[in-house]
Amino acid sequence: MSDNAAKVVIAGGSGFLGRYLAVLLRRDGHEVVSLSRTRSDVTQTGVRYVPWDPTALGDWVEELEHADAIFNLCGETISGKRWTDARKADLLESRRRPSETLVQAINTMTHPPSVYLQASGVGYYGTGEDAVSDNGSPGDDFLAHLAMQWEEPVADVRTRSVLLRFGVVFHNKEGALPLMLLPFRAFMGGPLASGRQWLSWIHIVDAVRAICFVMEHSDIEGGVNITAPQPVRNKTFTTLIGAALRRPTFMPTPRFLLNLLLGEQAILLTEGQQAHPDVLMQRGFSFHFPQLEEALENLVN
Numbered sequence: 073m074s075d076n077a078a079k080v081v082i083a084g085g086s087g088f089l090g091r092y093l094a095v096l097l098r099r100d101g102h103e104v105v106s107l108s109r110t111r112s113d114v115t116q117t118g119v120r121y122v123p124w125d126p127t128a129l130g131d132w133v134e135e136l137e138h139a140d141a142i143f144n145l146c147g148e149t150i151s152g153k154r155w156t157d158a159r160k161a162d163l164l165e166s167r168r169r170p171s172e173t174l175v176q177a178i179n180t181m182t183h184p185p186s187v188y189l190q191a192s193g194v195g196y197y198g199t200g201e202d203a204v205s206d207n208g209s210p211g212d213d214f215l216a217h218l219a220m221q222w223e224e225p226v227a228d229v230r231t232r233s234v235l236l237r238f239g240v241v242f243h244n245k246e247g248a249l250p251l252m253l254l255p256f257r258a259f260m261g262g263p264l265a266s267g268r269q270w271l272s273w274i275h276i277v278d279a280v281r282a283i284c285f286v287m288e289h290s291d292i293e294g295g296v297n298i299t300a301p302q303p304v305r306n307k308t309f310t311t312l313i314g315a316a317l318r319r320p321t322f323m324p325t326p327r328f329l330l331n332l333l334l335g336e337q338a339i340l341l342t343e344g345q346q347a348h349p350d351v352l353m354q355r356g357f358s359f360h361f362p363q364l365e366e367a368l369e370n371l372v373n
């Protein structure tokens with residue numbers, strides 16, 4: 073991509089990450105079009121929402137014709153509703169179908185965009201103790217299979233493609249962090265399960281800066297971990313939250329209770345992965361919040 077103003081299309085741009093990405097892109101002078109199943113308006117910051125059907129080609133494809141970059145940030149929220157078989161099918165469908173449709177649209181174009189960037193997650197690697205780089209092997213649990221099937225259509229796209237494997241993106245009001253802080257705010261915080269599980273995280277400011285960095289670097293392709301360089305164990309996370317909020321952290325939550333309350337979804341809290349952003353580091357991306365301590369001080373106070 074050139075350094076000049078570009079046209080950037082964001083499918084699923086009405087969500088948490090998409091809205092912050094759009095703000096940064098607009099600030100840098102780019103035209104931003106958001107494909108949405110529900111919105112068709114223009115925001116105060118000049119983001120144009122265009123309705124689309126993520127399951128079929130339609131008029132919306134014209135918006136892609138002269139785009140320089142396309143982000144695909146679609147997908148129903150992973151946490152929340154219990155992971156029944158029907159819910160799992162919805163989580164997959166809401167990711168796989170937009171991915172297939174966008175790849176199909178790009179492949180029909182005479183002048184495709186110079187880059188297609190699709191969300192994925194560090195859940196791709198499964199869970200465990202070992203450090204995982206951007207070229208790590210996939211895991212073998214539900215989230216790993218979900219990520220693999222979500223990423224699969226991208227192998228066929230006829231342009232540069234990047235799989236943005238996000239860690240948990242931290243913001244003070246949106247995403248997972250406000251929920252994670254609740255027990256601590258209520259003086260009932262503490263380590264979860266063994267407390268040894270890893271957490272790969274990233275501050276929202278660095279998450280959107282990192283994905284713009286990847287968009288602009290034409291030599292970056294394939295899986296890229298969008299995580300801070302310091303993944304932490306749950307025990308460390310607990311201690312740092314306690315310090316940032318000035319709250320006690322002595323109330324552990326046992327694994328069996330989380331399993332009972334959340335079912336299979338408890339894995340989001342009781343297991344984790346130690347993902348490292350090696351591609352970003354090697355290319356010289358500079359994090360504003362590389363350490364969790366600084367990120368939490370910035371977000372929770």
Ligand SMILES: NC(=O)c1ccc[n+]([C@@H]2O[C@H](COP(=O)([O-])OP(=O)(O)OC[C@H]3O[C@@H](n4cnc5c(N)ncnc54)[C@H](OP(=O)(O)O)[C@@H]3O)[C@@H](O)[C@H]2O)c1
Pocket residue numbers: 084085086087088089090107108109110111126145146147148149150165166167170191192193194238239240241242247248
């Ligand atoms: N936030 C994180 O910490 C994090 C971590 C790892 C991975 N990710 C992944 O990154 C992507 C963006 O995350 P986010 O936090 O911005 O998610 P989000 O706030 O839930 O937004 C996702 C967007 O996807 C669209 N969408 C929902 N269901 C859809 C469906 N069935 N078909 C097509 N589009 C659908 C919605 O847009 P419309 O309603 O306007 O169509 C929604 O605004 C997601 O795929 C998420 O799993 C996020």
